[in-house]
Structure formats: structure tokens, C-alpha cells
Amino acid sequence: MKRSLVQSFDWLHTWAGLFAGWLLFAVFLTGSLALFKAEIGYWMQPELHGVARVSDRDALAVAERLLRTGAEGARSWSISLPDVRDPGLQIAWQARDGKGSSRWLDPLGGTLLDVRATQGGAFFSRFHYSLGLGKPGVWIVGGLAMAMLAALVTGVVIHRRIFRDFFTFRPRAATQRAWLDAHNASGVLLLPFHLMITYTGLVLFYAFYMPAAIQALYAGDARAYFTELVPPVVRPVSGEACTLQPLGPLLERAEAQFGVGRVASLLVQNPGDAGALVHVFRSRDDRLARVSDALVFDGCSGGIVAQRLQPRASYLTERVMGGLHFAHFGGDFLRWLYFLAGLGSCAMIVTGLLLFTLKRERSGRDAAVVRLAARLNPAAVGGTLLACAAYLLANRLLPAGLAGRAGWEVGSFFAAWGAALLYACVRPPARLWSELLAGAALLAMLVPLVNGLTCDSHLLRTLPQGDWRLALVDLTALASGLLLAALAIRLRRQASRRDVAANATPGGPE
Numbered sequence: 001m002k003r004s005l006v007q008s009f010d011w012l013h014t015w016a017g018l019f020a021g022w023l024l025f026a027v028f029l030t031g032s033l034a035l036f037k038a039e040i041g042y043w044m045q046p047e048l049h050g051v052a053r054v055s056d057r058d059a060l061a062v063a064e065r066l067l068r069t070g071a072e073g074a075r076s077w078s079i080s081l082p083d084v085r086d087p088g089l090q091i092a093w094q095a096r097d098g099k100g101s102s103r104w105l106d107p108l109g110g111t112l113l114d115v116r117a118t119q120g121g122a123f124f125s126r127f128h129y130s131l132g133l134g135k136p137g138v139w140i141v142g143g144l145a146m147a148m149l150a151a152l153v154t155g156v157v158i159h160r161r162i163f164r165d166f167f168t169f170r171p172r173a174a175t176q177r178a179w180l181d182a183h184n185a186s187g188v189l190l191l192p193f194h195l196m197i198t199y200t201g202l203v204l205f206y207a208f209y210m211p212a213a214i215q216a217l218y219a220g221d222a223r224a225y226f227t228e229l230v231p232p233v234v235r236p237v238s239g240e241a242c243t244l245q246p247l248g249p250l251l252e253r254a255e256a257q258f259g260v261g262r263v264a265s266l267l268v269q270n271p272g273d274a275g276a277l278v279h280v281f282r283s284r285d286d287r288l289a290r291v292s293d294a295l296v297f298d299g300c301s302g303g304i305v306a307q308r309l310q311p312r313a314s315y316l317t318e319r320v321m322g323g324l325h326f327a328h329f330g331g332d333f334l335r336w337l338y339f340l341a342g343l344g345s346c347a348m349i350v351t352g353l354l355l356f357t358l359k360r361e362r363s364g365r366d367a368a369v370v371r372l373a374a375r376l377n378p379a380a381v382g383g384t385l386l387a388c389a390a391y392l393l394a395n396r397l398l399p400a401g402l403a404g405r406a407g408w409e410v411g412s413f414f415a416a417w418g419a420a421l422l423y424a425c426v427r428p429p430a431r432l433w434s435e436l437l438a439g440a441a442l443l444a445m446l447v448p449l450v451n452g453l454t455c456d457s458h459l460l461r462t463l464p465q466g467d468w469r470l471a472l473v474d475l476t477a478l479a480s481g482l483l484l485a486a487l488a489i490r491l492r493r494q495a496s497r498r499d500v501a502a503n504a505t506p507g508g509p510e
Contacts, residue, residue, distance in 0.1 A: 016154075017352045018373060020147035022380040025349045027128055027141060029384055031197075032342030034125035035327060035335045036473075038085040041120025043473040044395045045104075048088045048115060049457045052108040056081050056255075056263060057248055062110040063091045064247045066103075067271075077268040079247075082107055083283070085469070088115075116400040118409055123391070129201070132410070135208075141201075142209050148198045155187055179358065183351035186344050193341045194348075200325040203318065229315055233296045233306045235275035242274040242300040250302065254280040254295050264292065268299065276300055288329050290322035291315070353377040354433075374429035382436025383420030385484065389443035390416035392477065396454045434492035437484050445481030448474035 033040065042048060054062075063079045071077060071093040078092040092102035104113040119126075130137035187194070207214060207222055218224045247266060254263050264283040270276045276299025284292045289311075296306040311319070323329050327338040357377060360370045394412035398405055420439075424432050451474060452458035462471040 014356065016147045017151045017349075018356050018369075020144050020151070021349045021353050022376055023131070023140070024144050024148060025346055025353075025381050026131070026384040027144060028342055028345045028349065029388065030124040031128040032339050032346070033388065034121065034128050035339050035342070037121025037125050039121065039469050040124070040392075040473060041118070041122060042086055042088070043457075043470055044118045044120045044392070045088070045115050046455045046457055047113050047400075048104065049455075049470065051082075051087055051089075051106055051113070053082070053087055054107045056261060057251060059089050059107040060247055060251055060266070062105060062107055063089060066105065066110060066112075067091055067093060067268075068244075071101075072272070074271060075269070077266075077271055079266045079268075081263060081265060083264070083285075114400075116395075117405040118395055119406050123410060123413070124388075127413075129205075132414070138205060138208060142205060145198050145202050148194070152187075152191065152194050152198070156191070179351045179354050183348060183355060186348040186351065190341055190344045190348070193338075194345060196324060197342075197345075200321045203321040204325060206318065229312065230308075233277065233279070233308075235270065235277055237270050238274040240274040241272060242276060244268070244271050244276055244299050245278070245297070245302045247278065250278055250280060250297050253297075254282075257295060258282040258293065262286075271299065274300055277305060285328045285331075288323045289316055289319040290326060290328065291319040350381055353381070371429070375424045375432065378429075378432035378436050379421045379424035382433070382440055383417045383424075385440035386420050386436070386443055387413045387417040389440060389447060389477070392447050393443060393450055396450050431492075434488045437488035437491065441481045441484035441488060443481075444477050444484060447477035447481075 059081055060079065067074075067077045067079070071091075073096065074093040075096050075098075076094045080088075080090040080092075082089050087107075089105045089107040090102060091105060092100060094100045104115045105111070106113055126132065129141055131140060133140065202209065207225070211220070211222070214220060214222055214225050247268075251263060251266070255261075262283050263280055265281045267279040267281070268276065269279070278297040278299050280295045280297070282293040284290060291311055294308040295304060296308070297303065298305050327334050330337075353373070354377070357370055357373050360366050391409060391413040394409045398408055402408060420436055423436070427435065448459055452460070457467070457470050459471060459474050462468075462474070
């Protein structure tokens with residue numbers, strides 16, 4: 001029989017949502033966490049927790065002094081100034097042989113800090129767009145985003161009574177009805193967010209996913225394309241010695257243009273050479289476009305060589321899309337709003353996965369796929385939650401001086417993810433949801449406990465001191481653990497009721 005358009009869309013919505021949902025949950029969860037990558041990174045480096053807050057000028061003076069004495073003859077210097085979200089002062093330099101080095105400093109006294117190696121919150125950001133697989137992962141996530149768009153569009157067609165679906169939520173109704181209401185409500189309420197975040201995520205990698213223009217106009221040389229789009233300001237090494245201008249006055253001149261406290265970082269090219277340049281970059285956390293203005297000074301004379309203040313309209317458009325995706329422009333309020341919306345997207349995916357198996361278990365359709373989904377659905381969801389908690393716990397439990405420490409932390413994430421998949425292969429499917437979510441709840445609630453046992457920056461100190469940047473990481477982990485525990489208990493009870501009903505049915509299990 002020929003299918004109607006709505007039936008075809010229903011089929012596409014169901015199957016695209018199932019197969020993409022296994023990884024989309026991980027993409028959305030890590031993307032939500034990546035909104036606070038600066039705070040998570042700060043939490044994961046407790047050696048920075050006691051550093052004093054100083055002005056940008058004082059911090060720059062400390063960094064400049066160490067670079068002038070400890071990085072002579074380098075090809076470039078880089079200074080990342082402290083800010084509210086990340087109070088650490090970091091310097092880096094590149095030697096003439098291409099080798100790079102970086103150090104964390106105490107911005108008050110200038111002493112070097114022995115900070116543990118970690119990818120911090122940046123790992124969640126990289127996993128969000130590449131699944132930790134590099135370029136192949138970027139292609140996979142792009143395919144998932146297209147599947148997400150297809151599921152969203154077909155979902156709108158299927159749920160034509162969109163306002164009725166939005167206001168219908170019956171948590172005490174029958175199991176399938178309650179999960180369907182939750183799926184519809186989260187999908188309809190957050191539909192604008194879903195469409196925006198998925199589309200802008202694809203736009204960020206436009207040159208990667210749609211390279212035809214670069215192939216045709218630049219012979220496939222993406223570097224040449226981006227060089228023309230944002231022309232760099234560079235100078236060759238002249239070989240003539242030159243005394244580098246003090247950086248403090250250059251910072252003051254940049255602040256006169258950008259505003260006091262609006263400078264994020266400085267880059268010095270060819271220090272000590274007549275071709276020296278000093279790039280001063282503006283912070284971009286107060287504007288929609290994800291672009292950083294810059295002033296470029298002659299390192300010897302101090303004169304302005306170039307100003308990058310008004311990017312091209314095409315580049316600005318793409319940067320606005322990036323700003324919408326990363327939500328860096330709206331402060332803490334917008335970040336939390338995006339975070340809650342991201343969790344709502346996770347809820348929509350989870351309820352969709354649950355509905356797939358519930359509907360087909362009763363009808364007996366697609367038995368082989370249902371058996372596979374009954375294991376992979378909880379493994380994908382519970383495994384990702386376990387992995388995120390394991391990553392944070394590894395940061396506190398691994399020795400601070402362990403060689404390759406950052407890699408071990410990342411390895412703990414994938415080990416927990418893989419362990420959940422293996423667990424799902426051997427346990428009864430009916431108990432997997434409750435057991436894996438209970439495990440994730442336990443690990444999440446252990447995060448603040450282990451932090452308190454291994455670090456001085458625990459809740460009993462951060463809360464009285466009002467250090468919410470640190471306290472909220474622990475509190476969020478604790479709240480997540482309690483929520484997952486409650487959900488695990490509910491799913492356990494539902495599974496028990498289904499078992500009772502199956503045993504009471506004539507011809508059911510004896």
C-alpha cells in the first residue's frame with residue numbers, strides 16, 4: 001500500500017531518531033557541559049584555586065618580566081590574561097626550532113605554578129564536535145546533525161497539533177503515554193533552540209562540509225581561502241636587533257580603544273628583532289559575533305601597524321552563527337539558559353529512545369531491532385553519563401605528576417563508555433536502564449565527595465567563601481546524581497510492573 005506523506009515522515013522520524021539518537025545524546029550532553037568549559041577547566045586545576053586576583057596591567061607586568069628573562073630568542077610570545085571565568089595567568093612561547101612551551105604563573109608574585117596536565121572542559125568541547133575522532137568524527141557529527149534536522153522537520157509534520165501537544169503532560173498516565181507526553185513537550189517547547197543549535201553547528205564547519213567553492217577557486221587550498229578572508233599581519237625576521245617596547249603602555253593604548261578590562265591576550269612576534277609585532281586582542285564575550293578585534297603595534301617604535309576592527313560582512317555573518325551556537329555573549333544567565341535547553345534536548349532524545357522500544361515491544365514489530373535497541377539505548381545514555389562522571393573523578397584520583405596524565409583522563413572517559421556497552425551485552429535488558437542510571441548517579445554524587453577528600457576547594461569552603469565558579473561544579477554533579485537516582489528508581493518500578501503484567505498474562509513467562 002502506498003504510504004501517505006505523514007506516514008513516510010513518521011517512518012523517517014522514528015528511524016532517524018533511533019540510529020542518530022545513540023550518539024546525539026552524547027553530542028548534546030557534552031555540548032551542554034562545554035558551555036562551562038572555562039569553569040570546569042578551572043575546577044580541574046586545583047593548583048590555580050588559590051591565586052590572587054590582580055589587574056590586567058599587574059598580570060601583564062609579571063608575564064612580561066618572565067618572558068624577557070626566560071624566553072630570549074624565541075620566535076613568539078603569548079600571554080593569556082586572567083578573567084572572571086578563568087583567573088589563571090598563562091604564558092607560552094615558541095622557540096626558533098618550532099618547539100613550544102607554556103607555563104602557569106601566580107599573577108601576584110610571578111612564581112611558576114606546577115599545574116597538573118589536563119584537557120579540562122575543552123575535552124567536552126572537542127568531543128561535542130568530533131567524538132574524539134578528529135576529522136572522521138567531524139563528518140560523523142555532521143551526519144548526526146543532518147539526521148537531527150530531518151527528525152525535527154518530520155516531527156513538526158507528525159505533531160500537527162503542536163500547541164495541544166505542548167500543553168499535554170500526564171506524568172501519572174500509563175508508561176507509554178507519560179513518556180510520549182514528555183517527548184512531545186520537550187520537543188515542542190525547545191523546537192526553536194533545537195533548530196538554531198543544529199543549524200549553526202553545521203554552519204561552523206561550512207568549509208569542511210561544503211568545500212566545492214574552495215576546490216574551485218583556491219584549488220582546494222583552505223589555508224589560502226582563510227588567509228584572504230582574514231588577512232594576517234606578519235613580518236619576516238630582519239636579523240637586526242631591536243629593543244622591544246614595554247608592553248604595559250601598549251596595553252593602555254589598546255584599553256583606550258577596547259575599554260578597561262576588555263583585553264584578553266597578547267601575541268608578540270619576533271621579540272628582540274626589528275620586525276617585531278605586538279598583537280593585542282579584545283575579549284569577545286560581550287558581543288554576538290564570535291570575532292575578536294585586534295590592534296597590531298610595531299614592537300620597536302610602538303606605532304600602530306594595523307587595526308582589525310570591522311571584519312567583512314560574509315565573515316561577520318559566519319561569526320554571528322558561531323556566537324549563537326556558543327552563547328559566549330550573554331554572560332552566566334544565557335549560559336545557564338542554554339545549559340538547561342541542552343538538557344531538555346537530552347530528555348527529548350532519551351524519551352524518544354524509550355518510546356521506540358515500548359511501542360514495539362507491545363506490537364511485536366521489528367523484533368530484531370527492538371532487541372538491539374533494548375541494549376544500545378541504555379548503553380548509549382547511561383554510558384555517556386558514566387563517562388562524564390568518570391572523567392571528573394579521574395582528574396582527582398590520578399597522581400598529579402603522572403606522565404601522560406591528560407591522556408589518562410580522556411582514556412577514563414572512553415573506558416567508562418566502553419564498560420557500559422559491555423555491561424549492556426551481558427545483563428537482562430529489562431534492568432539495564434535502572435542499573436546504568438543508578439551507576440551514573442553514584443559516580444556523579446561521588447564527584448563532590450572525592451573532591452572534598454583530595455582537594456581543599458570543597459563545598460564546605462567554596463560555599464562560605466562565595467566561590468560559585470568552583471561550588472557550582474560540585475553542586476551540579478550532586479544535583480545530577482540525585483536526579484538520576486530518582487529516574488533510576490522510577491524506571492526500576494516500571495520494569496517491575498511490566499514483569500508482573502507479563503507473568504499474569506495467559507501464555508506469559510511461567
